Amino acid sequence: MKSKIDGKIIAGLGLAVGILLLTAAASFWSIRGLSVQTKRVEHTYQVMQQVANVAAVLKDAQAGVRGYLLTGDTLYLRPFSLASGMLPTSLERLDQLTADNTTQQARLDSLRALVEQxxxxxxxxxxxxxxxxxxxxxxxxxxxxxxLRQVRLLYDRIQQQEMALLAQRSALQDVFEKATPIVVLVSAVLAVIIVVWLVIKIVKELADNRRLQDELAEVNQQISRRIAQIRSLAEQVVQGDYTVKISDEADDNLGGLAISLNRMTQTLESSFSALEKRNQELDQFAYVASHDLKAPLRGVTTIVKWIEEELSAELSPQLRTYLTQMKGRLSRLEDLINGLLAYARVGRTAQSVSTVDVSQLLNEVAELVVPPDFTLHLGPNLPVFATNRLGLQQVFTNLLSNAVKYHHRGAGQLAVTCADAGRCYEFRAQDDGPGIAPEYHQKVFLLFQTLRDRNTAESTGIGLSIVQKLINEHQGKIRIESAPGQGAAFIFTWPK
Structure with missing residues (x-):
């Protein structure tokens, strides 16, 4: 709308300026024509005056000579003497005035010859x-x-020619005198009409613009109110209320969005109800696994111990080997059950936030999982911040215990450092173990994936899966930097 109004204003102003320029041009043309014709009329009068002067001076000279002849008084010769000095000048002036008129120039030549005669x-x-x-x-x-008779005849012809020019020039002068005010008046009226039209158009466009702005403001208020309803629904959905609905049945994009959001909340309500039921079933499964499965497992383990203790003298070496393998399998099965339970509980328990000194936390973890022959180096920039202490403790416990468990020597060097990554802290757990080949960098985070033989005790393949799940629950990421024989570095981000 603004560009439209500006365009019309510019066009109207341009037209008004054009009319004013045309008015100025017409006025200039009329005034200039009037001035030119006035000068030409004055020029004609000058020619007539000069010719009359020549005739009069010549006649006075003749009369003076005749008076001298009659009286003998030399006083009568004065007009003749004056004519001798005046006539050449007058004839020269006439020659200049009639320079643009060839006919008058020819007559002037004849007049000059008669004067000399x-x-x-x-x-x-x-x-x-x-x-x-x-x-x-x-x-x-x-x-x-x-x-003198010929001079008078020639004078009459010159006068007649100049009178004809005078009549013609006077007529043109009259035309310009009459046309100039008419042209100025018409141009001024046109300019006034253009300006009035321009003002009316501007006022109308401004009124339309104000009306459109009012309509847009009203529509904007309605849209803002409807968007606020959608935002409120989204906030309630984020807080876990999936029963909220939007009462917006308008037939437009926002109305369609409101219908889609209502369907989404209905679907979410159904999905989360089903998910809650599944979680209850999973809780029941965890209870069964921790009690109904672990109880007979402990019973079998006890029976194996009784056999070793009561029938130790009757057991052959082969049977002892079998019993040792059985205890290992039972221990691994118990570790698997414990690991599955720990994996299932990730994200399902309440996360309490407290102030955590990471350096102190790592020292506590090291006392539990790092043997005395291993050395743990802590970086200088380990933070103190508010977070889920239990989750972070589980991550460091699994990473450090894995580093010890899979180390290829009896002793090793471990290091934990931290760097500020904006909204997160980036922790780096480094060891000098055997390293991990690049093709296994993603596989080690899968359930039951281990780089050791499955018959080896303690190798359940669940620890790193728990680590990844904990980090994902806290919107972090984990990656590995490692190569065979160069140790391994587990790098993960944790929100501040």
Missing amino acids: EFRILRPLTDMNKSMNKAALQTLLDTDRQT
């Missing part, structure tokens, strides 16, 4: 000392009259 006639008459008979004098006077 008139001076040639009058000049002898001004010399009283020069003797001249009556016949010669009469001839000069007659020639003088004829010359």
